[in-house]
Amino acid sequence: MRSAALPQVQIDYGAAREIKKRVSEQMLAEYKAGRALSGAASEQRARALINEAVTVWADAAQADRPVSRQGEQALATVVFDMLFRAGRLQRYLDDTAVENIFINGHDEVHLDYGDGRVVRADPVADSDEELRELVRDLARTSGQGERTFSTGSPLLALRLADGSRLQAMTEVTGERTYVTIRRHRVQHADLTEMARLGAVSAALQDFLAASVRAERNMMIVGEQNSGKTSLLRALLKEIPAEERFGTLETEFELWAHKNGYHRQVVPMEARESNGERVDGRAAGEITLLELMQRALRMSLTRIVVGEVRGPEITAMMQALTNGRGGNLCTMHASSPHVVFDRIAELYLLAQGNFSEQLAYRQIANGLHLVVFLSVDRSAGRTRRYVSHVWEITGVGEGGRPAYNELFGPARDEARAVPRTPPSPALAQRLEESGFDMSLFRQVGAWRSAVGA
The missing domain is CATH 3.40.50.300 (P-loop containing nucleotide triphosphate hydrolases)
Structure with missing residues (x-):
């Protein structure tokens, strides 16, 4: 079993979380001030705020570690995915060749390509608590009613935005959180x-x-x-x-x-x-x-x-x-x-x-x-x-x-x-x-x- 190709640039996920928090606070402030946008306009505004925040972060980081333009773009993409999509999991959902995603704790991710290959991939979170928060974010934005994921509700079934089926378990699986995502690669076939x-x-x-x-x-x-x-x-x-x-x-x-x-x-x-x-x-x-x-x-x-x-x-x-x-x-x-x-x-x-x-x-x-x-x-x-x-x-x-x-x-x-x-x-x-x-x-x- 071999590892999936690593990203071409190293991404500072701690910085991504901080920028996400900052942009969320800015958009909340605009909402309270009556300047809220919706739909595509909201996403466009978020992209502008993200790009601005990433530029500020990159300028501050230049003294210790220069950041390329490609690195800034990759970081901005991750932050946007954290705000509007599936965070660090999104790159695997975007891969149309992936048939199933198996997450056995935050740092053990396997991609099933449906052709006999099961490939070890990069983590989708830095801790199991962050993984659980990712699942909660997906549940909140799913549009499928009030679905919780906690000690009181340790089992969750969910449909993702692309139609994939997610099943998550925590608390009943020892110290780790387990997530299985089934893709639908043949969605429109007659x-x-x-x-x-x-x-x-x-x-x-x-x-x-x-x-x-x-x-x-x-x-x-x-x-x-x-x-x-x-x-x-x-x-x-x-x-x-x-x-x-x-x-x-x-x-x-x-x-x-x-x-x-x-x-x-x-x-x-x-x-x-x-x-x-x-x-x-x-x-x-x-x-x-x-x-x-x-x-x-x-x-x-x-x-x-x-x-x-x-x-x-x-x-x-x-x-x-x-x-x-x-x-x-x-x-x-x-x-x-x-x-x-x-x-x-x-x-x-x-x-x-x-x-x-x-x-x-x-x-x-x-x-x-x-x-x-x-x-x-x-x-x-x-x-x-x-x-x-x-x-x-x-x-x-x-x-x-x-x-x-x-x-x-x-x-x-x-x-x-x-x-x-x-x-x-x-x-x-x-x-x-x-x-x-x-x-x-x-x-x-x-x-x-x-x-x-």
Whole structure:
């Protein structure tokens, strides 16, 4: 494991913190004097104050250590990032090749590039207390309500300005603070782009697009960081632009309401508690289950859940059986063969009168397709691809859902290739939605399916 390239100039982070404090005080004074600016104008004013303060600091430092023009610019950039962005963390967020950022205490930072390389990088703070303050700053400027990070609230989930997902822990992790940031490098891909990346073949691309148009209920499943959200975003672009549907997420990651294509999206985001409790309930908290219950009354044609991982599974499955179809969601599972038991497990965790048998029955009655994503991290690179697509065909042996493997791996191909034609009912809906059923005659073929 090698270190990431160091900055071209040495930055005095102590000076950066002092200049940040000074500029903050100046802007606060201007605010109190009625000269406050907002938006881009505020940032422009801050840049002017920062440049002025950096020049003064550099002139004072010249006697002991001359500061180059490049050094002044680098220091000004860090101060601006501390005020308006993610501080010393920002340079890693700006690197589009970085897929994940792992911070194991302030001075142990690792960058995961998604191609098999995990690189040790420079610290993002000078102490764990400074790291915690950085996380608090990000929480305050996130626009996601009152989210605290302290001894009383040692766990924090957050969406950053660029859409990245941050998870932080302190106090429960010994003496160090741990932060994990998951990037979304494939934010705007459609199914054509997913095919170009090798996640799906052309045949599977056409099948998935037709399944969305045919209003089939679909669950995207896979292990963590397998590309479920990226595929779900691509599938959403197959929903007609004028159709009214809702998205439910713990943190916005789908961005259907901001993709420039859909015009009738109702975006809903869960909200964490502010740390207080009122009448035994976490104050300010809004759960996915509560959002789901409200969404069912919003006259939506479809409901899309970014990730099902708790009691909201019961409301989701009810939506699958009660609506007209076309609902989409993702869920964690280690293999396609544990999907049904994973759903049943979430049912049992929801308590109430829910049972394994009820879960199986609702899967059989409401879920049409399971799409499973796999990850291959061999040969020094990471490949994400759909490996299985199952059609749920009803109740099978022992009351468990029965399924038909439409796409699956072949002897010399791990990615999903045509295996078995769909049931007559599904085939009819697919053909009505423009799918060419002759593609299923290319059983076991990936290259011919993509025309390569």
